[in-house]
Amino acid sequence: MPTELLYRDDAYRTEATATVLAAGPEGVMLDRSPFYAQAGGQPGDAGWLRWEGGEMAVTKAVKGPEDSVLHLPAEGAALPPVGATVTAVLDWAPRHRHMRMHTALHLLCSLIPGAGVTGGQIGADRSRLDFDLAAPPTRESLTEALNALIEADHPVGERWISEAELDANPSLVRTLSVQPPRGAGRIRLVRIGPEEAPVDLQPCGGTHVRRTGEIGRVEVTKLENKGKQNRRVYLVLQGE
Template identity: 75%
Template structure:
């Protein structure tokens, strides 16, 4: 298995790692800071760097995806050199892109808090624009949502996590907002991302992705568009202004 360092520290930008296998399908490391694509969040991009002989080598990572048996596949850019199995490498993120994705992901959780009771039927996190689809007949206006999102971001709420058992999640099905993506099971515990103080959080829901530490890091977020995607499906688009 790959030790996924982003699960304990989403702000780790690089790490030293050992190559377990390497091929055109991807490079598997014993540990990584790269988030593997899933749950609507894109995989990280960046670089693997190592020394071969007397020269420095670099493999641009075009994407990170889930591999077999709990591994992460670091997919090489076309034509990039591959490190040899057993080599020691530095895995380095495109941090600016990752941090934007973290800001976006936390923003989408805030958006969920503004539309309580409506299930999320789909979504996509992007560095420039993101969206969520709600099982909803009539959403609030984009102006109202933008104003409330700005207030929640400016309040600089802490963002943390807590863990509950799968049985506790079954007893509290309302915690699950996403209808299309179910929380990962099988480990006995489920990670919840909490925004706001523990006794009365702004938002609390299962999530395996990466987030900022405080909502003040989000910056200016705006709802730019609402789309009708069906009788009970409303799509909401967000953009980061900076």
């Protein structure tokens, strides 16, 4: 049974009541959850499940069978009873940093047009993207351009298109290593900037901030050659 993904409608929702569908050492499955399950380079959320008379620390949320989310218990943690009503609570600070980082990586993509993304990883402290590129811009120029886009405080939104629409516009997909999930008949597009002239527009299932100004200042700290046509760009958030 699929889990209702509450972050799809509100990435800022920090808790929700839910019913336990299954519970075991492999994880706890809920009918609905605000937790993001690890995917696409974004880490799974941590937090807590709380119910009358008990609490379970969640170390990470991962994808389970049939589009469900598994909430992995901390070692030795008590499990909630099947059928119980629980309150699922996010560890918000790292999730919010992941949202800021993820949005910043979309902006980084916009600054290197035409280059496919061959890999990436989002972290609370440092993130990276790998580009199919002979020579990237300089670290200093990327940092300056990124902060200009952030300070412009562009809105971040989303819309859904059909799989047929995506097939008709293959250039929307920047990631070469991870393709948008198919089978549901529709694809979620994340847009930065106005609809008529977006700064960035590409399929993505992750969580993002509402406006780029919320990211705060960033710095491109390192550029690495990871092969003949593979250039790795590291990014950090400055301040809290």
